[in-house]
Amino acid sequence: MVEASGLKPGVVVMLEGELHSVATAGYHAGGGQQGSAVFARVKNLKTGHIRELRLHPSDRLEEIALDHKEMEYLYTDGVAFYFMDPDTFEQISLPSEIIGAYEKFLQPNMRIPVALYEGEPVNIAFPQAIELSVVSAPPGVHEHATSTFKPATLENGMEVLVPQFIKEGDTVRIEVASGKYVERIRRETRKP
Known part of the structure; x- marks a missing residue:
């Protein structure tokens, strides 16, 4: 209580x-x-x-304390979203009302914690932010300007405003709740 x-x-x-x-x-x-x-x-x-x-x-x-189990997102049929337990290969479904705005962030084979109550799925525990690749972005007006934004299209088809220095192929972190750009993800490159 x-x-x-x-x-x-x-x-x-x-x-x-x-x-x-x-x-x-x-x-x-x-x-x-x-x-x-x-x-x-x-x-x-x-x-x-x-x-x-x-x-x-x-x-x-x-x-109520919910159990969380990491499951792999498979697909949607428009009515429900289907997930698979990677250990047992058991499939579960969640109605689209539960997924709501998270739908645009789900990608096939993505692993998401699913909240379970007495073994039944009730919700997904979506992360605060998600990393997506930039598919298309116009060239920046001023390469080093960070106060002005431009539109960019992400791999999930979503369009967001990003700083001028973001270019195609970059990976960006997007806040799930608002759908806004948070930061660019830098990948470590090692010199041989």
Whole structure:
């Protein structure tokens, strides 16, 4: 059990018999006749529906510990996304509502931690940032300018704004939540 005042983003709780992941949680001290409260936004892991809750700080919620298993992404049929356990070759599917915006970042054979509750898949634990190769980028206006950005197309077909020095073939790190450029990945080159 976890008290409402201890809720943090990423915590999974059981509400009305369904798993919910805490997206945001904030404590409001209150004043006058209004008591203190915890405001939380939670996402239903089955339906993807987001709810807003107002809880008393001492309210207790059932915290659920999920198991994580690294699985390999195989394909999607438009309705579900299919993953395979690389150890047992067992395949599982997750509905597209659960994958949501992460869909554009999934690539075949990519290994992703899948969250399991009592052996059943409920969500994916997608990384904060992902590395992708630049497929096309126009030449930079000023080679060393970093304050201006230009559009670049990545290997997954996504278009992002990158600094002027990024060129085709570079690998960049993209923040998954916002879809924005974070940094260029430098590959170590050794001289013989």
